[in-house]
Amino acid sequence: MNSSLILSIVTFVYALATVLYISSWIFNKSLLGKIGTASTLAGIIGNIAGFILRWVESYQQGIGHAPLSNLYESLVFFSLTTAIIYIVIERRTREITISVFASPLPFIAMAYASLSPNMNDRIQPLIPALKSNWLIAHVITCFLGYAGFAVACGLSIMYLSKQYMNSSEGMGARIPSYDMIDELTYQMIMFGFLFLSVGIITGSVWANSAWGSYWSWDPKETWSLITWFVYALLLHTRLMKGWQGKRIAYISIIGFAAVLFTYFGVNYLPGLHSYGQ
Amino acid sequence: MEEKPASNSILTPIWNFFASVKLSVITLLLLAITSIIGTILPQNESPEAYYHSLGETLFNVFSTLDLFDMYHSRWYQFLLLLLCANLVICSLNRLSSTYKIVFIKKPVFNLAQFRKAGNRQDFTSTLPIESLVEKFLQIIESKFAKCIVEKNETGYAIFSEKGRWTRLGVYGVHLSIILMIAGGLAGSMYGFEGYMTIPEKSSEHVIHKRKSNETIALDFVIRCDKFDVSFYDTGAPKEYRSSLTILENGKEELKQDIIVNKPLRYQGINIFQSSYGTTAPETVSLTFTSRETGMEFTKSVSIGEEVDIPGGLGKFTLQQFAPSFRFRGHNIGETFIGELTSDGSDPKQIVIPVQFAKFDKMRGGDVIISAGNFEKRYYTGLQVTKDPGVYIVYTGFILIILGCFITFFMSHQKLCVEIQKEKDNCQVMIAGTANKNKMGIKFIVDRITEKLSKISR
Numbered sequence: 001m002n003s004s005l006i007l008s009i010v011t012f013v014y015a016l017a018t019v020l021y022i023s024s025w026i027f028n029k030s031l032l033g034k035i036g037t038a039s040t041l042a043g044i045i046g047n048i049a050g051f052i053l054r055w056v057e058s059y060q061q062g063i064g065h066a067p068l069s070n071l072y073e074s075l076v077f078f079s080l081t082t083a084i085i086y087i088v089i090e091r092r093t094r095e096i097t098i099s100v101f102a103s104p105l106p107f108i109a110m111a112y113a114s115l116s117p118n119m120n121d122r123i124q125p126l127i128p129a130l131k132s133n134w135l136i137a138h139v140i141t142c143f144l145g146y147a148g149f150a151v152a153c154g155l156s157i158m159y160l161s162k163q164y165m166n167s168s169e170g171m172g173a174r175i176p177s178y179d180m181i182d183e184l185t186y187q188m189i190m191f192g193f194l195f196l197s198v199g200i201i202t203g204s205v206w207a208n209s210a211w212g213s214y215w216s217w218d219p220k221e222t223w224s225l226i227t228w229f230v231y232a233l234l235l236h237t238r239l240m241k242g243w244q245g246k247r248i249a250y251i252s253i254i255g256f257a258a259v260l261f262t263y264f265g266v267n268y269l270p271g272l273h274s275y276g277q
Numbered sequence: 278m279e280e281k282p283a284s285n286s287i288l289t290p291i292w293n294f295f296a297s298v299k300l301s302v303i304t305l306l307l308l309a310i311t312s313i314i315g316t317i318l319p320q321n322e323s324p325e326a327y328y329h330s331l332g333e334t335l336f337n338v339f340s341t342l343d344l345f346d347m348y349h350s351r352w353y354q355f356l357l358l359l360l361c362a363n364l365v366i367c368s369l370n371r372l373s374s375t376y377k378i379v380f381i382k383k384p385v386f387n388l389a390q391f392r393k394a395g396n397r398q399d400f401t402s403t404l405p406i407e408s409l410v411e412k413f414l415q416i417i418e419s420k421f422a423k424c425i426v427e428k429n430e431t432g433y434a435i436f437s438e439k440g441r442w443t444r445l446g447v448y449g450v451h452l453s454i455i456l457m458i459a460g461g462l463a464g465s466m467y468g469f470e471g472y473m474t475i476p477e478k479s480s481e482h483v484i485h486k487r488k489s490n491e492t493i494a495l496d497f498v499i500r501c502d503k504f505d506v507s508f509y510d511t512g513a514p515k516e517y518r519s520s521l522t523i524l525e526n527g528k529e530e531l532k533q534d535i536i537v538n539k540p541l542r543y544q545g546i547n548i549f550q551s552s553y554g555t556t557a558p559e560t561v562s563l564t565f566t567s568r569e570t571g572m573e574f575t576k577s578v579s580i581g582e583e584v585d586i587p588g589g590l591g592k593f594t595l596q597q598f599a600p601s602f603r604f605r606g607h608n609i610g611e612t613f614i615g616e617l618t619s620d621g622s623d624p625k626q627i628v629i630p631v632q633f634a635k636f637d638k639m640r641g642g643d644v645i646i647s648a649g650n651f652e653k654r655y656y657t658g659l660q661v662t663k664d665p666g667v668y669i670v671y672t673g674f675i676l677i678i679l680g681c682f683i684t685f686f687m688s689h690q691k692l693c694v695e696i697q698k699e700k701d702n703c704q705v706m707i708a709g710t711a712n713k714n715k716m717g718i719k720f721i722v723d724r725i726t727e728k729l730s731k732i733s734r
Contacts, residue, residue, distance in 0.1 A: 063509070124511070124513070125509045125511065125513060125515065127513055127514055128514060128515070128516055128517055128536065128537035128538070128550075129537050129538070131516075131536075131537070131538055132538040183716075190685040190686070191685075193681065193685070194678075194681045194682060194685060197677055197678065197681055198678055201674045201677070201678065204674070205671070205674070206538075208667065209538055209539075209540065210537055210538045210549070211549060211551070211660060212470070212540065212547050212549040212660045212661075212662040213470060213660075213662065214667065214670060215461070217315060217320065217348045219316040222312050222315060222316045222348075223316060225312060226309045226312050226313060229305045229306075229308050229309035229312070230305075230309050232305055233302055233305040233306060233309070236298060236301055236302055236305070237302055240298040240301075241298055241302070258309075266316070269316055269317070
């Protein structure tokens with residue numbers, strides 16, 4: 001049993017959870033939703049086990065480091081944080097439908113990590129630039145931020161979907177109220193914004209201790225700043241101009257597109273973060 | 278939004294323009310959109326490279342718009358300045374009203390507002406009103422905050438509030454952004470960023486500034502005693518390590534090894550491990566073979582040294598070493614280059630690649646020169662910076678984290694408990710208000726209600 005195998009199984013557990021949640025929503029069977037929740041919990045446990053085991057394996061290979069050093073490892077961690085966040089919201093609000101829109105995220109991330117042919121899932125030693133205590137703080141905070149924004153995006157898609165459904169009966173009626181989705185989206189964005197800010201800052205302090213410059217306008221840095229601008233704009237339109245609902249949902253989706261570009265798109269541009277590939 | 282009463286009517290529209298949230302939103306949008314350009318178009322390359330890849334028209338347009346170094350262009354800095362001006366004026370505008378709420382001596386509570394609150398809870402009690410007030414005060418003061426009791430015709434009202442100061446959180450966030458931009462500005466004005474390369478066992482005190490041909494002489498000398506690079510089994514680099522010594526007036530002041538992520542700081546100057554390479558060795562063992570007799574002559578030669586080749590085959594001067602040398606379009610690796618002068622002919626350039634001992638044979642000369650052992654000598658590439666603005670920026674960093682946390686997750690909460698005397702019993706109403714996070718205050722109201730109703734039985 002190694003970490004790669006566990007994490008491959010986790011992919012299918014998350015997939016199962018997604019299928020169960022969607023079936024529960026479509027066929028109005030709450031039991032399916034409960035099994036979906038159980039699957040998610042199983043997935044989270046497996047995800048944590050895989051994460052820890054990978055950490056242990058790296059020490060066994062004599063190149064011990066936290067499994068947060070390349071794209072594969074970051075996707076594993078991203079799935080974990082996203083799954084934890086949506087299961088917490090599901091428990092707090094007792095709204096299974098929220099998981100219908102959020103559960104595909106950890107599944108897609110894990111599927112990409114496990115199945116993409118270009119993905120390098122070998123445990124590699126750290127190159128000199130990554131040997132720093134800031135690595136853990138930087139990656140964890142960034143990905144907590146990304147996970148917050150991912151769940152916010154799922155909620156926003158849910159909000160916009162409700163607009164096209166009959167909200168008095170059937171699937172549309174099983175989506176939580178507009179007010180609730182709106183409030184949760186806003187909370188997720190505040191959470192994400194705080195952690196994105198801390199993530200940018202830890203990266204910046206790290207860069208200053210590694211390269212002697214806290215900001216170099218490297219494409220990934222710049223894209224994280226663009227993302228920050230988009231969400232800062234969202235917060236100001238909401239708090240100061242009272243924007244709500246549909247408009248916030250659209251900005252939240254645009255914001256997450258910027259997150260995705262910061263995460264993946266930037267790998268196709270030249271820059272300092274090339275080890276994230 | 279509250280407007281600043283301005284005595285000068287011409288300034289009012291300008292003030293209002295800078296104080297508007299619309300301006301913040303538009304500036305943030307413009308910054309987000311324009312910042313994309315510099316991530317797609319590589320920045321700070323040579324004009325020739327841009328001209329070559331873009332063509333004349335695009336080159337001229339982009340050049341006029343300053344897109345080749347856009348984050349330092351006038352228009353981008355203008356946008357940042359606009360954001361700052363907007364932040365400052367918007368904050369000042371709102372601060373006057375916030376100030377009145379936060380630093381008030383005697384806070385005013387509006388009972389009617391609490392009665393209308395959505396989180397309101399009610400219950401009745403048969404206990405005497407005075408004992409209720411006394412018990413309630415105790416609980417609210419221990420579970421929430423200090424209380425004010427007001428007596429009115431029908432009974433008592435207990436008011437309590439906390440987190441008044443959290444209303445200032447947002448100004449902390451705004452101030453932090455000003456600090457970061459100011460720190461960045463201070464760094465670019467009073468700091469520098471440069472590099473120096475030092476071969477092992479050599480010293481250097483002049484650094485070259487990036488993006489210009491300027492040089493800066495440091496007040497001290499840096500000597501590289503040793504450079505070491507180690508690799509993992511996979512071939513990936515493991516560690517770059519330079520052993521450095523700082524010398525002042527010829528005296529050794531400090532000895533320290535630096536690696537990536539562990540720089541050396543001395544007199545406000547930061548020295549970082551940045552690159553490395555191989556440089557000319559001190560000596561190399563050269564072998565001269567006579568084509569006619571096959572006689573070999575080996576000598577240890579240093580760069581710049583002239584060798585008299587025995588047998589009247591001429592004079593050879595070792596000129597330089599190239600870590601990688603291109604010969605007719607092929608990279609032939611580490612190579613020594615020298616000059617051979619034989620009697621009665623012009624000097625000839627001799628190329629001696631380390632890896633190919635028979636290379637010089639192809640030249641067809643009377644003497645064949647090949648390079649043998651030499652001790653590999655590295656040079657270390659150091660990034661040298663000075664940034665007096667960095668602490669201002671770091672203060673901004675701490676402030677923005679605290680400010681965001683306060684703004685997002687803390688609020689100014691008010692609680693009101695009204696006790697009205699009726700015929701045989703007391704009517705108790707509990708309600709709360711908050712400037713943010715309505716769920717949070719509802720939770721508090723519910724919790725306090727539970728406690729109060731318990732002791733009222």
